[in-house]
Amino acid sequence: LNSTAALRSIDRNPAASPSPAVRVAISRDTLRALLQQLLKVRAHTLAITAPLSAEDCQVQSMPDASPIKWHLAHTSWFFETFLLGEFSHHYVPFDPEFKVLFNSYYNAVGAKHPRLERGLLSRPSLARVVDYRQHIDAALGAFVSVVAEADLRTVLERVTLGLNHEQQHQELMLTDLKHLLSINPTAPVYYANAPHPEALTNENPDRATQWISLSGGLIEIGHDSSTQATTRFAYDNESPRHRTFVEPYAIANRLVNNGEFLAFINAGGYRDPSLWLSDGFDQVQRGGWAKPLYWQQDSRSHWHEFTLSGLHTLDPEKPVCHISFFEADAYARWAGARLPTESEWEHAATHATSAHLLLQRDDQLWQWTASSYLGYPGFAAAKGAVGEYNGKFMCNQFVLRGGSVATPAGHTRTTYRNFFQPEKRWQFTGIRLARNQPQQR
Numbered sequence: 118l119n120s121t122a123a124l125r126s127i128d129r130n131p132a133a134s135p136s137p138a139v140r141v142a143i144s145r146d147t148l149r150a151l152l153q154q155l156l157k158v159r160a161h162t163l164a165i166t167a168p169l170s171a172e173d174c175q176v177q178s179m180p181d182a183s184p185i186k187w188h189l190a191h192t193s194w195f196f197e198t199f200l201l202g203e204f205s206h207h208y209v210p211f212d213p214e215f216k217v218l219f220n221s222y223y224n225a226v227g228a229k230h231p232r233l234e235r236g237l238l239s240r241p242s243l244a245r246v247v248d249y250r251q252h253i254d255a256a257l258g259a260f261v262s263v264v265a266e267a268d269l270r271t272v273l274e275r276v277t278l279g280l281n282h283e284q285q286h287q288e289l290m291l292t293d294l295k296h297l298l299s300i301n302p303t304a305p306v307y308y309a310n311a312p313h314p315e316a317l318t319n320e321n322p323d324r325a326t327q328w329i330s331l332s333g334g335l336i337e338i339g340h341d342s343s344t345q346a347t348t349r350f351a352y353d354n355e356s357p358r359h360r361t362f363v364e365p366y367a368i369a370n371r372l373v374n375n376g377e378f379l380a381f382i383n384a385g386g387y388r389d390p391s392l393w394l395s396d397g398f399d400q401v402q403r404g405g406w407a408k409p410l411y412w413q414q415d416s417r418s419h420w421h422e423f424t425l426s427g428l429h430t431l432d433p434e435k436p437v438c439h440i441s442f443f444e445a446d447a448y449a450r451w452a453g454a455r456l457p458t459e460s461e462w463e464h465a466a467t468h469a470t471s472a473h474l475l476l477q478r479d480d481q482l483w484q485w486t487a488s489s490y491l492g493y494p495g496f497a498a499a500k501g502a503v504g505e506y507n508g509k510f511m512c513n514q515f516v517l518r519g520g521s522v523a524t525p526a527g528h529t530r531t532t533y534r535n536f537f538q539p540e541k542r543w544q545f546t547g548i549r550l551a552r553n554q555p556q557q558r
């Protein structure tokens with residue numbers, strides 16, 4: 118898999134990164150163009166593996182993470198199952214065994230291999246999985262001519278969903294790989310220019326947090342899927358657009374940085390139960406948590422941070438990264454603030470204009486919100502197996518907003534809702550603070 122050309126395309130802004138759009142004017146030409154865009158995105162997935170060995174691609178480092186090989190296969194399975202198998206009548210599956218092996222969580226599709234045992238699949242080999250990808254790419258390349266006219270709209274929507282699914286797995290590949298490499302005591306380098314959060318630049322000489330005050334009121338959030346003009350893609354969980362009431366609030370213009378989080382640690386933040394939710398403090402004790410996931414302290418008490426480009430001295434100016442909801446919530450309480458709700462976040466992202474800029478909005482770290490992940494009023498999951506994509510996870514998870522250094526460019530938008538359980542911290546997650554604002558009378 119090694120190739121220097123592929124290595125160069127690992128950068129976060131590959132030309133292939135799309136802003137997917139489904140036009141109401143459905144045509145075969147639209148589908149042809151979208152499939153070409155998709156093939157570029159899929160090529161980028163493979164490029165991510167260029168610096169990796171077959172052994173790197175095999176291992177599953179923890180239950181939440183999947184082997185790179187599994188990601189490569191599963192993103193191909195997605196198109197075989199939900200596109201080629203459904204809409205291409207002459208399509209022959211590459212290997213019937215893969216239907217179960219690489220099903221992630223779609224119960225409507227049938228049986229699935231246990232998630233915890235993904236790393237135990239030494240067969241198929243990485244080479245065979247790469248063959249599988251090429252088989253799917255070839256079928257996608259020829260697909261435009263075999264789609265029935267009546268299926269065009271559904272197929273366009275399905276290809277767009279698959280393209281976004283592929284991009285989500287690109288980010289997961291980087292986070293899963295980071296976890297895998299982090300448990301190797303030699304602190305391996307994945308790639309010298311691998312994505313990592315950046316400190317604010319000299320354009321922001323005053324790095325103290327500025328508070329952006331917003332009056333709130335009856336606001337609207339969510340994606341308007343009823344728009345008749347060209348409609349940008351959004352997942353089903355971002356709709357319907359709806360009204361919600363927000364009290365006056367203030368939101369931080371930037372993310373919490375390493376220096377500030379270190380002050381929380383040095384003040385005994387991890388040991389003070391009064392700062393933590395009950396489940397959070399249980400997790401701190403169970404996990405022996407005393408620092409963010411990838412921080413390390415050397416024998417001289419100097420702090421370092423493991424990254425995809427190896428071990429680095431901790432930079433106090435960079436945003437604090439790999440933080441769970443529980444840690445974000447405890448830090449906010451210690452700092453005399455709180456986490457924003459997702460309504461507040463989206464309102465601020467939409468209305469904090471150039472005079473009150475929301476910095477590090479969607480290009481550094483996902484930002485935990487205080488909002489449980491629930492369906493919006495009137496939410497209905499998509500019909501069929503793809504309806505399992507988002508809706509069935511609306512329990513015991515919290516919403517994150519924004520996007521991260523590992524998110525493919527153009528993948529997210531202001532209404533985008535990411536979600537994870539409150540103890541998870543292997544994603545590129547950070548903290549933006551909010552606080553209440555006295556009512557203006």
Ligand SMILES: [Fe+2]
Nearest residue numbers: 191221282286
């Ligand atoms: Fe998936």
